[in-house]
Amino acid sequence: MVGAKGPESLENLFLNTNFLSLLEEGGVPKELVTLMETRGTHTAEVDAMLNSYMSEFIQTGKLKLERMPTAGMPPSLLSEEAAREYLQNETKIQETLNQHGFVRKNRSLTAFEKFMRQRIRRSGAVTPITNVSDVARLSEESFNYLLETEPGRQKISLAVDRDYAARMGLPTSFTSEIDGKVLTSEMEESAVGKLFYNKKANRYQMSVGGATENVEKSIAEAAIQDTLREARQGRSLSVGVPFGAAGQQNIGINPGTERIANVAMSEIEQTELDQMRRARSLGAGTVSAPSTKDEVLRAVGTTREFYGSDSSGYSQILAAEAGTTPGSLKTAEFAQTLAQRGLPYASLDARSRVLATAEASATSEIGARMLSLAGDTRFQKLASAETLSDLSDYGIQFMMAQGKEGRFGFKSVVGGRVITPNENSYFRTPISGTPKRASRVIMTADDLMKLKFRTFDESGSAMSEIAFGSKEFIESSELNRFVDSFVQNNSSEKILNRALSIKNQSRATMEDLADQVISLNIRKI
Amino acid sequence: MDPETRSASGALLFRGKTQAQAREVVENLMSAPNLDLSLITRSAANEVYRQHRKQSLMIQELFEKIGGPVMSLPSDNPYKHHMRYLVDPFAGYSAEEGIHPLLLNLMRTSFTPSSDAVNLEDFTTGRNRMRSPFSLQRLQERTKKFFPQGTGRGKPMNHLGFDQDGKTRTIITWDTETTGLTPDSQVRDIALVKRTITSNADGTYTYGAPQVISRKSFASDLMDIASAVGKDGSTIPLSEAVFLSEMGDDANPIMLAKFRNAFKDGGASAISDFKEVLTEMISADVLEGHTAEAFDIEKMINTIQRLPAYNEDPEIKTLVQQFQSKVRNSPNFIIDTLDSSNILMNAERSELGRVLSNEALGLSDQLRGELIASFSIAEELFGRSKRT
Secondary structure, three states: OOOOOOOOOHHHHHHOEOHHHHHHHOOOOHHHHHHHHHOOOOOHHHHHHHHHHHHHHHHOOOOOEOEOOOOOOOOOOOOHHHHHHHHHOHHHHHHHHHHOOOEOOOOOOOHHHHHHHHHHHHOOOOOOOOEOOOHHHOOHHHHHHHHHOHHHHOOEEEEEOHHHHHHHOOOOEEEEEEOOEEEEEEOOOOOOEEEEEEOOOOEEEEEEOOEEEEEOHHHHHHHHHHHHHHHHOHHHOOEEEEEOHHHOEEEEEOHHHHHEEEEOOEHHHHHHHHHHHHHHHOOOOOOOOOOOHHHHHHHOOHHHHHHOOOOOOOHHHHHOOOOOOHHHOHHHHHHHHHHHOOOOOOOOOHHHHHHHHHHHHHOHHHHHHHHHHHOOHHHHHHOOHHHHHHOHHHOOOOOOOOOOHHHHOOOEEEOOEEEOOOOOOOOEEOOOOOOOOEEOOOOOHHHHOOOEEEEEOOOOOEEEEEEOOOHHHHHOOOOOOEEEEEEOOOOOOOEEEEEEOOOOOOHHHHHHHHHHHHHHHHHHO | OOHHHEOHHHHHHHOOOOHHHHHHHHHHHHOOOEOOHHHEOHHHHHHHHHHHHHHHOOHHHHHHHOOOOOEEEOOOOOOOOEEEOOOOOOOOOOHHHOOOHHHHHHHOOOEEEOOOOOOHHHEEOOOOOOEOHHHHHHHHHHHOOOOOOOOOOOOOOOOOOOOOOOOEEEEEEEEEEEOOOOOOOOEEEEEEEEEEEEEOOOOOEEEOOOEEEEEEEOOOOOOOOOEEEOOOOOEEEHHHHHHHHHHHHHOOHHHHHHHHHOOOHHHHHHHHHHHHHHHHHHHOOEEEEOOHHHHHHHHHHHHHHHOHHHHOOHHHHHHHHHHHHHHHHOOOOEEEHHHHHHHHHHHHHHHHHHHHOOOOOOOOHHHHHHHHHHOOOOHHHOOOOOOO
16 A cells, blocks of 8 residues: 555545444454554555455445544644634534534544554554554664653654553643633543643644644653653553443553654664664774775775675665674674775765675766866875775775856757856856746755855854744845746756855854755755 | 567567567556656657647646646645645546546646746646556446445445355455665565455445465565664664564564575565565455555565566466456456545545535635645644655
């Protein structure tokens, strides 16, 4: 199943309709219960089984849009004006929706519904780039990072019910303000609150529907730690949830695992963090420089020595050590060897380190051209693609600088005219003779949000700092400047290209920004 | 397919094929659920996209006569704003006429405006999942049987397109899990659930209990660039960690060995599994799945055909051909429950819109529109992110 969460995604159909009530009414099949002991949705068996029932309920006309009530709170997604109007008319809207069956009349959930909603909520497709789905599978180090460090805990969000919220001192009352009047509403028994760290507000918050409350750091962290410790026990902690007529059916769950809504760390990130921590613990963080030519020659080809014969990609790096214990891991041995042979970035994770070597080799021709143009005789002996490729274990990659493509013989063709690009800063490469200028550094929105605009005094000390997206940034006519252009302007599918175009900044500010951009990009390699 | 508009990838596809084989390939392409624009040149693809918007979505007339889409759906992407029309699938037509193709297209189309949208071109629609005329016509035909008891909330929606003939049919519901959504991703888990349905003469249906008849799981290199840690501290490739966790106490060394070796040695073991799966599928009267037509079929066939063992096994080739032939020639064989639920949920939203339009409520258009959008997604899924 595609992992979409649109209106017609399976998980939304399960949660946003009367599906679970219908399933329980018909008698929950034993086979499904057995499957759900160990699986969530986003597993083929469970999804196929549930979809079989979904198809039946569509065919028989039983499936209906049905929401759980959110008394006193505006539903999610409403704008401020709409939320205000909603709260002013809440009683009659709820009555109308209730009367027509769009809002559930019975406000309580059965044990089966509670369990299923929890399980569906926390389930997700497992791939290397999706977030960690089970903390019981993390290494001790990665788990302790989440449990014991502040940045780690901030990566966890929980889905908590009213009982757990009350037990841990989390909010169960939510307030909304309309035209100066404060309305308070209690969390419904069926409601689910989301406890999360709001980076913008720089604090923990809990939301139910469209209402949000701030949460004391100590209380939020206690709930997160309690949940993590519980979830860490995996299937060895199993609490029976009785359901069905007279509660004769039972399903064993780990309450902590069910409560974790998201761990903001992907499977591949946790793998790589593990490798880096392990490498450092084995001393790979300290590189001893090679002192003789023989040692240098021995270092060259280290990556090929370890992984060169693999023909099926980087997965072999990990596959090769399946079932082995940390002390005998090939990735750890690789990191140690890199360090002992004086090669840089030895404590980088193996995949990134191999990729860095591959990229160094792939960009060796650019390097050769750059060194031959440099005019510095010290580098002349290195100015061949073969030599640089041989030295790729040193991880030196060569890139054409922004706006310096002309040095490599590249020219732009605009409207049939051949134009040599003007050399410019890291950020922009203006093409002369065109009404619009093109931006050449592509950054993700997340990365952009990390940029700081600093001013410096003559000694190079930072005097002030404005964060991207802050109030000061928004109000600054020199920083808050964007230029729009279109990619594939001639096609019917234009893509908006929005370029940050700050002006009147000192060279030091621009260089500092360039460093930030480069380091953000390096982090992704 | 005009050779003038065939791209290099399209030409490669035909290289070395006999005329009959080429015809088979073209027929499969033409009967694919989605238009595959990667097989034609960029300019031809642009023209197909343009014509799709002009003729299939009638975008100009829509904006002029109805206005832009008003239903705003939540998006994880801060730079994308997905909008849809509120489509009443039953409006203006009798149940026997089925659902108009334009409505079927509109129901699954999101419009994504640029931040400064001023003309129609600034509202992009997806290029990758444009429904093919073949698939659209088939669905439209089937919708003529959808409402034997008329339309309305709570009325049966015969989305399987059965006649009320008293027959008992076998239906297989299936699902796949893949290593991701990239073009080279593979099926790593596939399951089939079988049950019977009797279509009674009085318009009711009798369902048998569903049973899992097949589950195949494969260790995949594409998953195993990440790993997990076992209880004893040993490293476990991600796909195996997931497999062991899902199997729980049912996992045994034989199953584990089969799982590990599935794609090894050219994928002979996986091919053997796919043969079982395809045989079951072909034997069913109906094969249904969520996104089955739009995604899973293509992903399964791609996974099979990319395994070296496929080329050495005439039996799997025959089964794939039989499967594709049944998909192509039996109009009611493949059911994508994404279509069915899409139609049902659009009908539900339209009914919600009517209820909220009640004059006694006196709600503004803005609140009504925003409530319908809000009611489209479960509260628990708002703001949920599975990515870092």
